[in-house]
Amino acid sequence: MxxxxxxxxxxxxxxxxxxxxxxxxxxxxRAIDNFPVSGISFNLPFTRTFIMALGVIKDAAAKTNKxxxxxxxxxxxxxxxxxxxxxxxKFDDQFPVDIFQTGSGTSTNMNANxxxxxxxxxxxxxxxxxxxxxxxxxxxxxxxxxxxxISCHCDMEHLLMPAxxxxxxxxxxxxxxxxxxxxxxxTHLMDAMPIDMSDELLAWKAQLExxxxxxxxxxxxxxxxxxxxxxxxxxxxxxxxxxKLFAKEVSKLGKCKTVPSDNFFxxxxxxxxxxxVSGELRNLATILTKISNDLRWMNSGPLTGIGxxxxxxxxxxSSIMPGKVNPVIPESVAMACADVIGxxxxxxxxxxxxxxxxxxxxxxxxxxxxxxxxxxSGAMNILADKAIKSFKVNKKNIESGLNKNPILVxxxxxxxxxxRAAAIAKRAYRxxxxxxEVAMEETNLSKSRLEKILDPANLAKGGIKK
Numbered sequence: 285m286x287x288x289x290x291x292x293x294x295x296x297x298x299x300x301x302x303x304x305x306x307x308x309x310x311x312x313x314r315a316i317d318n319f320p321v322s323g324i325s326f327n328l329p330f331t332r333t334f335i336m337a338l339g340v341i342k343d344a345a346a347k348t349n350k351x352x353x354x355x356x357x358x359x360x361x362x363x364x365x366x367x368x369x370x371x372x373x374k375f376d377d378q379f380p381v382d383i384f385q386t387g388s389g390t391s392t393n394m395n396a397n398x399x400x401x402x403x404x405x406x407x408x409x410x411x412x413x414x415x416x417x418x419x420x421x422x423x424x425x426x427x428x429x430x431x432x433x434i435s436c437h438c439d440m441e442h443l444l445m446p447a448x449x450x451x452x453x454x455x456x457x458x459x460x461x462x463x464x465x466x467x468x469x470x471t472h473l474m475d476a477m478p479i480d481m482s483d484e485l486l487a488w489k490a491q492l493e494x495x496x497x498x499x500x501x502x503x504x505x506x507x508x509x510x511x512x513x514x515x516x517x518x519x520x521x522x523x524x525x526x527x528k529l530f531a532k533e534v535s536k537l538g539k540c541k542t543v544p545s546d547n548f549f550x551x552x553x554x555x556x557x558x559x560x561v562s563g564e565l566r567n568l569a570t571i572l573t574k575i576s577n578d579l580r581w582m583n584s585g586p587l588t589g590i591g592x593x594x595x596x597x598x599x600x601x602s603s604i605m606p607g608k609v610n611p612v613i614p615e616s617v618a619m620a621c622a623d624v625i626g627x628x629x630x631x632x633x634x635x636x637x638x639x640x641x642x643x644x645x646x647x648x649x650x651x652x653x654x655x656x657x658x659x660x661s662g663a664m665n666i667l668a669d670k671a672i673k674s675f676k677v678n679k680k681n682i683e684s685g686l687n688k689n690p691i692l693v694x695x696x697x698x699x700x701x702x703x704r705a706a707a708i709a710k711r712a713y714r715x716x717x718x719x720x721e722v723a724m725e726e727t728n729l730s731k732s733r734l735e736k737i738l739d740p741a742n743l744a745k746g747g748i749k750k
Contacts, residue, residue: 455672502557
């Protein structure tokens with residue numbers, strides 16, 4: 285086996301041994317050595333947008349510093365070129381620092397600075413320093429919060445919101461197809477008054493649309509960037525015009541309107557926006573859990589459950605029971621949602637750690653937000669394509685239960701009173717007879733009138749029918 289080759293680099297703490305071909309430098313290597321915690325880094329598929337955001341920040345900063353005559357054209361062009369290669373994903377393997385590192389994310393910021401500096405030096409033929417040039421007018425304390433905003437906005441805009449819109453439209457289309465199918469409504473998991481199946485689905489749609497509205501609001505909040513506050517919010521070592529020019533450069537790169545924060549002290553010390561984003565993601569997860577559980581109950585059976593619908597058979601459901609098929613998609617979605625709700629708890633705890641002028645749990649906030657955004661996006665796509673779109677309605681099962689539903693007697697309350705109606709319902713349930721049959725025996729109302737009053741389709745429309 286070939287012996288690994290190393291090189292020595294030096295920082296303010298001394299010399300460090302680094303893998304020979306690694307693009308990172310001494311500070312990144314110290315972080316690799318100091319934090320062998322989880323093996324989880326930002327170069328995972330669902331978090332690599334954070335690396336993209338760092339590349340965008342360094343690109344925009346180099347252009348801004350050049351326009352302010354703080355950075356020469358040669359170095360600026362080289363940093364921009366290197367930054368683009370970083371945010372394109374070409375060098376994701378050069379970002380190995382563990383998520384659970386220094387709370388400011390300094391190690392990941394320096395990882396980006398060192399990789400970009402190494403590439404820029406190669407491209408330009410002049411020395412490009414990680415701190416003096418790539419990190420010019422910046423601090424980890426404003427770079428990392430800005431990267432959180434940019435990466436979350438990107439994944440929400442390109443993954444989450446399209447998946448949510450797709451799920452809404454899929455439910456809407458399915459609701460049209462099942463309109464007119466009257467089924468037993470349920471409260472407390474017990475039989476209740478009839479509803480149209482389309483109303484059940486449209487309730488899901490309305491929940492998702494409300495979530496969509498609030499997610500759009502937090503998307504706008506993410507466009508307010510902390511960049512420019514530098515170390516503690518004062519903007520030390522940054523030009524007075526840096527934040528505004530930087531935001532314009534990011535707007536060009538991201539094709540969206542970003543603006544500087546109006547209070548950098550707040551933006552560095554607090555993660556209120558991240559917490560609100562996480563809260564809206566948790567709310568969406570809760571809605572998806574409700575939909576998934578409804579589907580599981582409606583699909584239960586096939587012989588001894590509710591059996592109102594039949595989800596598409598996607599795989600064998602048991603290693604021991606032949607022929608068993610399970611509601612795997614709703615189960616998958618529900619598990620993803622449980623993870624998101626847990627992620628929100630982590631973000632809430634992390635958001636409390638804004639001690640004085642800096643939040644010191646930034647990497648774990650970024651990790652959990654991006655993870656939630658990505659798994660919710662995937663969950664909504666499979667829920668739409670492999671459950672909502674394809675389920676079949678078992679009309680025979682629905683009608684069989686509906687005709688024997690003793691709760692239909694509720695419609696007789698205004699005619700014969702609650703107590704008499706309750707007695708009819710109890711007898712119908714006890715004897716297993718249709719409510720119409722018992723009502724004919726217990727009242728002097730005609731069959732035609734009872735049929736009109738107790739018609740499940742009419743009852744599903746609500747209101748008192750004269």
